[in-house]
Amino acid sequence: MKNREVAAALRELADSMELLGEDRYRVANYRDAATRVEHHHEPIEVMAEEHRVEQLHGIGKSIGAKIVEYLETGTLAAIEERRPRVPQAALRLMQIPGVGPKRAMQFAQELNVQTIADLQAALDSGQIAALPRLGEKIAEALRIELQRLDARSQRLPLAIALPAAEEVMRQLRACAEVQSVAVAGSIRRWRETTGDIDILVASSDPTVVMEAFTRLPVVKQVLGAGDTRASIVTVADVQIDLRVVAPESIGVALQYFTGSKEHNVKLRALAVRRGLKVNEYGVFPADDDSRNLGSRSEEEVYAALGLPWIPPELREGAGEIEMARRGALPVLVSESDLRGDLHTHTRLTDGSSTIAEMVRAGLERGYAYLAITDHSQALGITGGLTDDELRAEHAQIRELQPEYPTMQLLCGVEVDIHIDERLDCSDEFLESCDVVVASIHSALQKPRSVQTSRLISAIRNPHVDVIAHPTGRLLGRRPGYEIDLAAVLDACASHGVAIEVSGQPSRLDLDADGIRAALERGVKLVLNTDSHAADQIGELMRYAVGTARRGGATAESIINTRDFAGLQRWLRREHT
Ligand SMILES: [Zn+2]
Ligand SMILES: [Zn+2]
Incomplete structure (x- = not known):
């Protein structure tokens, strides 16, 4: 690439x-x-x-x-x-x-x-x-x-690291000696940036795997290769490290290399308290190296320590081991729980696909509903639309509906929140929308108090359903505008407005900490792709899901896991 x-x-x-x-x-x-x-x-x-x-x-x-x-x-x-x-x-x-x-x-x-x-x-x-x-x-x-x-x-964004790792894994699977292959490290935990990319292969013949790995088409340069370890740089200039382990040890290796360090330190302390030890070959009684209690799969390893398997996204050493011991781990949302996407753009503003192309992509993904939410007029650079132009777009969407009996098309808008707290569309127009996503795109440097009351005033508008990319951060490029997130989430809770988790790889906004804060207050989440092209609809949702899982979100805490009737009930709620 x-x-x-x-x-x-x-x-x-x-x-x-x-x-x-x-x-x-x-x-x-x-x-x-x-x-x-x-x-x-x-x-x-x-x-x-x-x-x-x-x-x-x-x-x-x-x-x-x-x-x-x-x-x-x-x-x-x-x-x-x-x-x-x-x-x-x-x-x-x-x-x-x-x-x-x-x-x-x-x-x-x-x-x-x-x-x-x-x-x-x-x-x-x-x-x-x-x-x-x-x-x-x-x-x-x-x-x-x-x-x-x-x-x-020093750290690569997930959106570069993950596809690079996936390409290497795809090519490695062609090697017959590769029994299984997995990416470990922070990528597997869906952290937003990553230091090293570690790929693990289970194989009884490391020599053949090493040979194959260093000759993959994706390899630009081999930095070093030993008996069971090698480092390469891919044609996309990403460094990837490979380790080959015996099939009977892949579970314990995957657990170890997935981290986080904090999680593993706590896990090992727990092992010691239970008279056990964990090494690269498995879990053993402290005084008996001959009795391996678990090593083939991660499930076995955690079970040997008296724990249920802990999803990688939660392995940050932030209380997940205690939750697992109490049997209180949340059942995290998975990609297949999502029934639709409530934030997408077409080429009528800054997207690159037509309405019909976007709709077909939603259908291919098996969605029950899809909202088109093009930009309002204030966003000049995106070709934002006036109320009348948006009304014309909505008419086109409604005209398409009969062709898609299995999927509900929702007419929406991503309405800009002005610096003076006004919304960029009339109340009358917003009322006519099926779904209203509100967000900030301008005057990002204003002080925290200004941004906070800007968002809260939008949350108070009875037509607003979702606050999109709530902090405005762009990973590796700019931190968000400053907001009092607690106050914003409190307002969402009292006005029944949901908060977005954006699957745009440069946003991932809210992040895991923000998601936890939202869930504590009972604020509902919406997982969106903010797609600007048809194929993003299928590809980007997993980034929103991974981020939501890091924040401990269950399907119940997310609006767009509901079926269409359930979504409609929520959209029609009394906001005040
Ligand atoms: Zn936006
Ligand atoms: Zn958008």
Whole structure:
């Protein structure tokens, strides 16, 4: 998958153009295209091969041609021809959020800052703060951005790590000596970012598996290979470590490598209290290495310790072992519990599929209902719609309904919450909707009290059903806007409004902690994909489910696990 590489090239071009003072509109177009390519789930090279690059929203003929050019030649003539005129140090510095072309030039020319390390040193020595028009406040903001950049380079987002691991597992399964293969570590716990990617294989013939692993088509580079362990870098530039264990030890190995560290420390302490010990071969009585009490499966391992199997998503050492001992583990929601999706977009705003394509994707997934919730007008960059345009869209949706007797189509909107707390649609229009999703997309820097009352005022509107991506965070790019989540959840509880768990891999918002806080208050959850393309409907729900499971959510706590009649009863409730 070359999406990240292509996105980097488009960004470099945009930065070069900006440094040279070229047309800002075109610069913005390239940046926007880079973001879309980067977050698109399908390999861009496959789309290019099938001449489908322009299906991506915002990518026209000229950017489409550049993408193809990059894939064919490994570079862009537009970058090369600008290169002699572009100061390379400034270009590097512009990778830091908050450093635009003017500042990058200022740092490069006035302080001879050439690299990000130089910038860190200049910040530490106070030189940056002393520059004209800068000061300590901006210097501090830059320090924070540098820390963030550093953190980002060390942990991969789940949406990159998981598909990379899955591709390796898929290719490994072709090897006859592989009895079973699983991904361990934080990916298996659905943590939102991951350090190492550990794949475990059960096999009686590690030599053959090692051979096969280091020669998989997905391998770009072999970093090291021993008898039972190897590390490779995939063509998507992701490092993956493989361990081969004997089939009779795969359960205990999977348990150990899934972690978390905190969970395993507590589990081992429990073993000691029970006169047992756990090692890489199994669970044994402390004084008898010959009697293996459990090792083939995780279930056996936990049972040997007197516990039911604990789902990986709960293994954070945060009370799950005590719950398991009391027999009080929640029955977590699973993907098959979901009956529909209440937050999707079409190409009438910033999606890339038609209404009919979205509906068919919902049908293919076997959903009982699907809501189309395009953006309201305030969101200019998304092509947001006026009330009348949304009404026209709803008419189209209703016209399609008879073709889909097994699936209910819901006419909805993702209504923007203005900074002055007004909603972006009239009450009269909102009342006509089957489902109303409200969210914040602008003025993200306002103080916590402002954002909190913004959300609460939307929650008080009797037509609002769901608050979407409640904290607004974008993983690895920006923290959320600040809110008093407890106050927002209290308002949801008293007004019967549900809170979203977004399956968009860059959001996963609410997160596990927020979900727990919602469940404690009896606030209902809605698991949505916020799909902007038809295939996301099928692919992204699992990210919402994994996140909800980390938060301990059961099917009962989630509105869109209900059948259509149940959903309708909830949507028609008295909100006040
Ligand atoms: Zn949104
Ligand atoms: Zn949305």
